[in-house]
Amino acid sequence: MKSLKKQRRIQVIAVALVALTLSTVLIGYAMRDGINFFRAPSQVIAEPPGPDEVFRIGGLVTEGSIRRGEGETISFSVTDGGAVVPVTYTGVLPDLFEENQGMVGTGKYISGVFEATEILAKHDETYMPKEVVDALKAQGVYQDPDKDPEG
Incomplete structure (x- = not known):
């Protein structure tokens, strides 16, 4: 009788481990394209990612850099103050x-140009993505819009 209970317990544990392993593999497979790391322009220049790596880049759109090409193609530059x-x-x-x-x-860095597949912009006058604020603060060029510039 005891060996039957012990055998049943081992079977339940084995099935639970198989189910846990299978669910972990399925979650990892589903998320393989959904995770995009953020990089500031300084990080991209310092350590260029491979041409197949999809990541997010953020910063300020450089003044005078927006150029509209043929069709819907637009080129511009993004900076964090350092690159x-x-x-x-x-x-x-x-x-x-x-x-x-x-x-x-969001996109890929190919031959020295970030080829974006998606562009997100601020949604109101004071919003800036946290990653962009952190990158600008690290470069020492971030100015808090809520602070009075006079003092």
């Missing part, structure tokens, strides 16, 4: 996208 990365994007930009404003783009 400038050229960006190309084909599509419709967000309404609030403009020079000297924060942006985050």
Whole structure:
């Protein structure tokens, strides 16, 4: 009788371990394309990622850098104060996208140009993505819009 209970307990534990392993593998498989790491322009220039790596880049759109090409292709530069990365994007930009404003783009860094598949811009006058603020603070160029510049 005891060996039957012991055998049943071992079977339940084995099935639970198999189910746990299978669910972990399925979750990892589902998330393989859904995880995009953030990089500031200085990090991209210092350690360029491979051409197959999808990541997010963020910073301020450099003044005077927006160039509209043929069709829906737009090129511009993004900076964190320490480095400038050229960006190309084909599509419709967000309404609030403009020079000297924060942006985050998702895409790949190929041959020295970030080829964006998605561009996000600030959603109101004071918002800037946390990653962009952190990168700008690290470069010493971030100015808090809530603080009075006079003192």
